[in-house]
Amino acid sequence: MIFNVQRYSTHDGEGIRTLIFYKGCPLNCHWCSNPESQSFDYSLMYDRKLCKNFGDCLKVNGTAITQTEHNGIQIQRESLSNIENFREVCISKAMTLSGEKKSVDELLIEIEKDRPFYRENGGVTLSGGEPLSQGDELVALLKRLKMKKIGVNMETSLHVKWNRVARCIGYVDAFLVDLKHLDSRKFRTYTNGDVKLVMDNLVRLTNSEANVVIRIPVIPDFNHTEKEISNMIDFILTLKKVKEVHLLPYHTFGVEKYKMLDMDYKMSNRKQVEDRELAPYIQYAKSKGIEIKIGG
Numbered sequence: 440m441i442f443n444v445q446r447y448s449t450h451d452g453e454g455i456r457t458l459i460f461y462k463g464c465p466l467n468c469h470w471c472s473n474p475e476s477q478s479f480d481y482s483l484m485y486d487r488k489l490c491k492n493f494g495d496c497l498k499v500n501g502t503a504i505t506q507t508e509h510n511g512i513q514i515q516r517e518s519l520s521n522i523e524n525f526r527e528v529c530i531s532k533a534m535t536l537s538g539e540k541k542s543v544d545e546l547l548i549e550i551e552k553d554r555p556f557y558r559e560n561g562g563v564t565l566s567g568g569e570p571l572s573q574g575d576e577l578v579a580l581l582k583r584l585k586m587k588k589i590g591v592n593m594e595t596s597l598h599v600k601w602n603r604v605a606r607c608i609g610y611v612d613a614f615l616v617d618l619k620h621l622d623s624r625k626f627r628t629y630t631n632g633d634v635k636l637v638m639d640n641l642v643r644l645t646n647s648e649a650n651v652v653i654r655i656p657v658i659p660d661f662n663h664t665e666k667e668i669s670n671m672i673d674f675i676l677t678l679k680k681v682k683e684v685h686l687l688p689y690h691t692f693g694v695e696k697y698k699m700l701d702m703d704y705k706m707s708n709r710k711q712v713e714d715r716e717l718a719p720y721i722q723y724a725k726s727k728g729i730e731i732k733i734g735g
């Protein structure tokens with residue numbers, strides 16, 4: 440299942456790219472800017488600001504959707520059923536359904552529309568969510584893209600069993616891997632994941648023929664200190680083959696979506712990280728012979 444196709448992107452890999460966002464992630468990073476990507480199922484989103492109170496959503500499921508006394512609606516998410524019926528119900532687009540099942544052929548039709556723009560270094564970037572958590576259709580898509588000579592980058596947290604990574608090597612031109620932290624306790628607290636799984640996979644991936652770009656999200660109160668970032672740079676130095684290292688400064692672009700999903704945004708009251716705050720990290724990396732870029 441995907442939740443977005445973004446065209447003509449110049450981020451997340453070289454050249455002009457089509458970004459395909461898969462739904463479902465094994466992690467729940469507190470700063471995640473795509474909270475709708477975390478569930479493997481459809482997600483119902485409600486934007487109070489767009490609601491005109493036409494009430495069409497109440498007709499779909501009057502148990503799960505109730506009107507509030509402040510002219511809005513409330514979703515009892517545990518009572519939602521036949522959630523797909525909400526897809527086209529709201530003409531003011533206050534209520535939208537995130538998630539769309541697309542076959543490999545349907546995805547290829549979308550991708551082919553952008554092909555004239557790829558030139559020699561553009562292509563497709565698979566993102567999410569966690570693309571590596573997808574089933575066999577992911578590998579089927581990768582094989583078809585390889586046959587069509589369309590380049591593929593993949594954004595991943597590597598928080599999956601190794602066989603899910605290994606099946607994609609040879610079909611992905613560059614793995615854009617998030618390295619978030621090295622400390623198991625902090626990683627667990629802020630992402631609900633196991634850092635050892637990520638580090639073991641990263642070592643194995645950089646020992647393979649794959650091209651690996653490491654991206655460090657710089658997050659306040661999580662890893663935004665010289666000690667924590669320099670530890671990660673020192674770890675990168677021990678890896679066999681890393682093509683590039685990028686720093687991704689924390690931003691708050693996804694905050695409104697948490698409200699639309701009735702999800703708790705655990706990073707509230709944190710300021711965005713400015714590029715100038717990254718100077719000591721870039722300097723440290725440089726002193727160790729690593730050039731770091733800011734951004735995707």
Ligand code: SF4
Nearest residue numbers: 464466467468471568
């Ligand atoms: S790994 Fe990415 S998609 Fe998954 S929760 Fe973290 S930031 Fe969100």
